[in-house]
Every structure is written in structure tokens, then in C-alpha cells.
Amino acid sequence: MERSVELRRVGLSLPVVIASTAPVKETAQAVVQAKIAELEREVASRQAAITFLRHTAECRHRYLDDCPDCAAFAREP
Incomplete structure (x- = not known):
């Protein structure tokens, strides 16, 4: 039971927790992986956002489109 609580705490949904406790070890490992x-x-993704925000906070350009680095980040999907 405690393992289930820990798995929920790290962000696994209940169906994923159930799948991660499958009797076949390889199946459970695949879910966790x-x-x-x-x-x-x-x-x-969050690290890229932090990098972008740090750059914009220190960027010498007034508008994002004027900065090649900011413009490139804005065009990324």
C-alpha cells in the first residue's frame, strides 16, 4: 500500500499506479520508465523556459523580435 501512495505522490495517476504494480515485472517497469x-x-521544457526568461530579463533589445535569440525561441514549437 505504501508504494502506491509514493507513486501517487510523484505524479502517477491511479490507473498508472495500478499498471505499475502489474504482476509481470517488465510491464511494471515499462510503465514507470x-x-x-x-x-x-x-x-x-521548463529549463528551456527558464533560460529564455533569464535571457529576456537581461536582453538589451527592447522588443523580442529585435533579438535573434528571443525570436528563435518564440518560433520553436
Whole structure:
């Protein structure tokens, strides 16, 4: 039971928690690995946002379109 609580605390939904406790170890590991990959993508996205915001806070250009770095970030999907 405690493992389920810990898994919920790190952001796994109830269906994912249930899947991560599957009797087949490889199935459970695949579910957890997928969540790790998702969290790593979120971290990378937030780090890119922080980098962009730090740059804009110190950017010498008045408008984002005037700065090649800001403009490039704004065009990224």
C-alpha cells in the first residue's frame, strides 16, 4: 500500500499506479520508465523556459523580435 501512495505522490495517476504494480515485472517497469520519460520532457521544457526568461530579463533589445535569440525561441514549437 505504501508504494502506491509514493507513486501517487510523484505524479502517477491511479490507473498508472495500478499498471505499475502489474504482476509481470517488465510491464511494471515499462510503465514507470514511461513516466520517467514524461517527467524528463517536462523538466527540459521548463529549463528551456527558464533560460529564455533569464535571457529576456537581461536582453538589451527592447522588443523580442529585435533579438535573434528571443525570436528563435518564440518560433520553436
